[in-house]
């Protein structure tokens with residue numbers, strides 16, 4: 545059974561539609577950027593917890609999670625009702641191996657996210673390690689529409705701090721915008737548009753990729769990578785990509 549510590553909501557942001565961030569003050573021990581915590585509420589006498597990637601970097605407090613409300617889900621409609629001052633349960637430690645510890649240093653680091661998976665990369669990119677280990681970092685955010693493109697201020701700060709080495713690309717599936725690509729990440733990979741836009745090729749020699757978000761994107765991108773000679777990274781068998789599946 546998980547051990548829980550008590551947290552208190554210190555900030556809430558409703559971005560748009562069903563997207564929320566919550567800031568939580570809780571005495572979590574140190575963690576690695578890219579790890580997740582479980583957040584829980586006691587609902588009808590049962591503690592209901594789900595994993596959420598931390599958006600804050602390890603040196604930042606409070607803790608922050610970014611999620612979308614799933615109307616039929618047991619937890620997220622209740623999480624989105626929380627207000628500053630309310631209490632939540634947080635797992636007593638962070639977990640997960642989707643961190644820079646399992647990334648092989650090469651020239652280019654590609655970070656591919658669908659939906660709320662953007663948050664996990666912000667935690668990593670607010671630390672120095674990825675910038676010290678890679679010549680270029682290409683963050684790709686796939687979303688349905690412009691309303692789902694959150695954390696614009698944080699991304700603008702990263703762009704200002706790492707002008708030479710950072711490329712941020714958005715891809716929309718159900719909307720269009722002058723600044724975003726149109727289509728699913730997988731299609732943009734298959735038709736070469738993603739690499740052209742980034743001005744970089746995905747190759748076994750040059751690239752490590754991190755894939756985070758929905759299972760369909762991960763499955764399809766993995767198939768493309770394997771067909772191009774890039775293999776899953778394992779601790780004892782260094783490879784080219786690492787994954788974290790949210791749903």
Ligand SMILES: Cc1cc2nc3c(=O)[nH]c(=O)nc-3n(C[C@H](O)[C@H](O)[C@H](O)COP(=O)(O)OP(=O)(O)OC[C@H]3O[C@@H](n4cnc5c(N)ncnc54)[C@H](O)[C@@H]3O)c2cc1C
Pocket residue numbers: 580594595596597598609610611612614616617618619620621659660661663788789790791
């Ligand atoms: C390691 C890990 C880290 C995670 N980190 C995050 C995070 O940072 N932010 C976040 O929003 N979610 C994250 N999730 C998913 C999260 O744990 C919950 O499943 C989600 O918030 C829905 O909770 P729920 O109890 O309302 O519904 P659930 O009963 O958990 O799910 C209901 C339905 O919604 C689908 N679903 C789950 N998550 C999503 C999603 N993000 N977008 C669309 N559909 C979804 C499920 O497949 C299921 O069909 C993570 C999952 C894992 C395994």
